[in-house]
Amino acid sequence: MTKRNIEIPTNDGRAPAGLFVPQGGSRRGVVLFMDAFGPRPALDGMAERLASSGYAVLVPDLFYRQGAYGPFDAKTGFAQEESAAKIRSMMAATTQAMTQADTGAFLDALGNEGVERFGIVGYCMGGARALNAAAAHPDRVAAAASFHGGNLASEASDSPHRVAATIKARVYVGMAGVDRSFPPEQSAILAQALREAEVDHLIENYVGMAHGWAVPDHGVYDEAGAERHWTRLLTLFDESLA
Template sequence: MKKRDIEIQTQDGTAKAGLFEPPGGGAGKAGVILYMDAFGPRPSLFGMAERLAGEGYCVLVPDLFYRFGDYGLLDARTGFATEESAAKIRGMISGTTQAMTMRDSGAFIEALRGHGATGPVGAVGYCMGGARALNGAAAYPERIKAAASFHGGNLASDVPDSPHRRAAEIKARVYVGCSGVDKSFPPEQSARLAEALRAAEVDHIIENYVGMQHGWCVPDHSVFDEKGAERHWKRLTEFFAETLEA
């Protein structure tokens, strides 16, 4: 499952992406968009994509920050340790709006199809990518059949582009894995998201990973938890198997 470096033409420019095909190639397979966390595409995310590809999916890891050019490798352990690096990352997050990513997601879906992944599409996002996975499902309801978020932040906030506001547009199954304590997704947001999904009759699960901190799934995070990460893998692979392979 060797990584292929590809370029994707979007409405706003050219996004680089890593593509991972399953054993035997991606022809006719289901595709998965892995929406990155705040530290961009890097070896740890590529390793996760490779593992997911081993389950039989064609996995795409696009650079959502491509509008900022060559911004270098971001370090998940030290990225917020200094004001300079923290300001850089926060600037790229705020400068990459949900609307931008939703426009880009159409190109990501077509990129998967263009590389032979003509089956249903799944989405999984971590940290900032969690909201983008859910909003992607809302923006492309006929294409994205499963959307998962792990330690996603602001999934039901007061901002206009909060995913819970688009629940009625989602036709996908939804899985949300929450950190035990997470300021970016407090209990009141979890309750608000659950109510929105129930009202919209979206097939969903919201699960609380007690004891896990924001970022626990990704190996290069300082709060990575191996046992919790393996629980996440079990949930994610079962969720995709039930939804994308049916």
């Protein structure tokens, strides 16, 4: 497996990204959407694990329009007033529409590596973006996964449940057992939207897991829950990107 740091041209500039490619390359590729703390060694390790399973993996910096920053500490980022305000500001300034547009360039970057089948996975804020990206690129994205993603069926105009009808990908949603950003009523709305749209999907409740459990540098990281997440994620991609 090799890692290269690249810059991807987009309509709004150049997005830095880590590109992880297994030995000999791969026709199967995954875009890994970061959580709110930015690209960092913890996400690199997750990308390396995906690459070791035979996938070319791209980890783009979704906050690239904001200039230089962090990355933030996943354990303290929201606990400290200054960093919390900065993170929230960057999240608000990086809209779902921006990420949907950028996704075309991200998929092209993987395509330049010989990738022909594409999946997307997102964590925390990246979860909703993964589903919206699948809706924006239905003929390219074959599988999309969200883990502890928030606001997947909110009242916002860009909530993913509103575009379920345009999703052609298989969808997996792994939700934290108790998560204020994705309460049971939102889960029910999302399930109904996906079912009515005839999207092949699974929404799974990780009982006892807290928001952020799957990412190793989070304070609430849970090893058993993370391994369960890897089993589900690799099964989704192995079946959908074959």
